[in-house]
Amino acid sequence: MADRYLRFAGTAPGRVLSRRLGLPQPAELVRWSPERPFHEGDLLHLTAEPSTHEQALRDLLPRTGMKVVSASAAPAVVVLDATGLAVVEDLAGVHAALRPVVRTVRPGGRVLVVGVRPSQYDPEQAAVQHALAGFVRSLAKELGQGRTAQLLRLEAGTVAGAESTLRFLTSPKSAYISGQVVQLGPFTEGSGAVADWSHPLAGHTALVTGAARGIGAAIATTLARDGARVVCLDVPQAAQDLERTAVRVGGSSLPLDITAPDAAERIAEHVATTTGTLDVLVHNAGITRDRRLANMRDVDWSSVLDVNLGSVVRTTQALVKSGLLGEGARIVATSSVAGLAGNAGQTNYAAAKAGVAGLVQALAPGLGAYGITVNAVAPGFIETRMTAAVPLLIRQAGRRMNSLGQGGLPEDVAETVAWLAHPGSAAVNGQVVRVCGQSLLGA
Template identity: 50%
Template sequence: MADWYTTFANSGFGTTITKQLGLPRPAVLRRYEPGQPLLPGPAVVGSAGDGRLRDTVTAVLRDAGVTVQSPVTADGGTDGAKPAAVILDATGVTGPGDLAGAHDFLAPAIKRLRASGRVLILAAPPTDADSPAQAAARQAVDGLVRSIAKELRGGSTANAVFVPEGAEDSLAGPLRFFLSGRSAYVDGQLLTVSPADVPADQDEERPLAGTVAVVTGAARGIGAEIARVMARDGAHVVAVDIPAAGDNLAQVANEIGGTALQLDITAAEAPQRLVEHLRERHSADGRQGVDVIVHNAGITRDKLLVNMDAARWNSVMAVNLQAQLDITQALLDSDTLQPGARVVCVSSQSGIAGNRGQTNYAASKAGVIGMVRAWAPLFAERGATINAVAPGFIITEMTATMPFGTREVGSRINSLQQGGLPVDVAETIAWLAQPGSAGVNGQTVRVCGQSMLGA
């Protein structure tokens, strides 16, 4: 499915009509396709203060075949074509005065940014600052990047990564993600990386080759797309869904060359059944179990809180939250998770911003974020990671049944002025599942086009 208005507005007739009526024309986003370059043009890299990451960034870019330009000068001069990415190393800021350097670099560079460009700001965490002035300057990056994201047009995005001392080796994976088409619908977000053992080499075309990945709720919609993207990236996917969705589940599994497992994840025996299935079907050559778990299964049972019965409340909590807790704990207890495993949990924008008539759903999805944050230290001890993805308005068969006005408002109230696609969620999850994402742990990444709702 696609955003009908974006498709219309970028057609020949639609372009004419929207221009005459003064209507917005959302850009066609640059999304990832296998074999495409990291960036469709050069990148310009600059710094504010005495940054420590510029050489690391330059090395990653050149290794990916990206031409690195000198910073744009104040009068607009450059040493080449319009940049496809603008990257600021702000790890050296020590006080508010240093932020002038951020302005001096970013303003002329962003002015020349091509369509579907990327702005990325790298900074040290405010929590690690040595003084209130330094903490203030580092925290300023938060407001800076969120505001830049709201100012950009043409499908361009702006994001930030906080990189503490000692976590420099964890930067390459997030850097590639935020610059690539994989992050097309991730905008105005801040991510913190941590020190980790990151593999020196990763096959960027098939980073999940040789892995086993479980995807729950895989029979349709976002879950089916997650399964497809994981398989495209090399994983053998165990597609899980309820028996009632068996036909669709088998179709998805056959399409991607995976395995279908019919399982009600809320059943008391479900965690052990999954463990046994993984041990019986995916244990060989000294390995047992699974490399990636994607907790995608979820339901809605909407009603105003004062009118909500216990069945609606309990069923949503059981599927959206308790099942994730129970299955993950069973995998931990049985040592079924491989060393370096990745667990990715699907939360929601509603879990951050709340939503009228969705107290049960929003509470369950907020709970997912708390679960991820609490489990992150234990996963780090095992060389594994656990993260969450929080989708915003994603165009699916379910949203197609919404009233027209509700659907259109939901699609437009973000900086990219359009609804996201299931593949946008899938790409973010697949990135978090990569070996190169070892330094991303306990994080929640919103895939919402920088929605105006919530943080």
């Protein structure tokens, strides 16, 4: 779906007019492509305060694929090591390190602050590490020109399990993510081994629900690009589009209503007769039936809750219990900014999507003990057939009400799912990651 304002604002007359009228000036985002897998330019590594993580992080950063330097006139990526911050006075080091360089970051570049999990036993250290979240969210709103900022929290004392996340957050794959806090959890050495970082899902099978078109089709395509054998699932009414997606990604199609009582059993049967195993489960199927609560029919409420939340609960529990999703499996569900911040006319949808976030956070600790991770993506305004049907003025407001001043693409959600599905992302568990360009709705 064309964003004509984005194109106009990128022209010389558009830049002048939008500046004079005080209108948003969105920049074209730098996204991943085979020709541009990394940002062009240097990765500038800075340290706010010496820490025990310093050398290990320095050794890990070159594995992002970028040239790591300690000084640069125009870095593409800035990584600030803030793991050593423990007292309020240490925050001055963040200001001193970043203030001189934020204006020099290339358009479309990245600022990544690396902290540690706030301590349960040291209130001042916890306060200081929490302060970094407010700092990063505010900085992300200041950077402009398609630049983004994130906070990555490590487990205290180790950078183990951080590689896939560092690669993702410093790359063009994270173009529509900004102002987010990603917490890494415990990581067992040897788990999540990656033989080929260009095809990390080779030999793995992924099931994507709602895969016929839009975001689901983009997820299937991206997982296949990363080497997965993809089972594409959608309702029988979308069978033709579903088959086209499956053929395009070299996978198989499973026309099935995910709310059917025997959905999990039929998934298991299909997997048994095609690939034999299931390593990645992506819950993407979803519907909307928008009305204000006073006007909402029973069927509008129940259908949205059943598709968007009930089916996720039932299918996940059944496939884990059956053993089809075993050690090392990745479960990725789809929440929404509407579920995190609320949205008028979407009490049913917001309830379901908030429920998905709660489910992920509840399941993660228990399943994590078995090497299974459970995470969620929370998209904001994404350019799809559904948002194309939104009235013009509301659509334009949805596009502009974020720090990047534009809507995201299905590929932005797909890249985030691929990172969470990555074998090397074993330390990422129980996270709800907003793919919204730092929407002004909610945190």
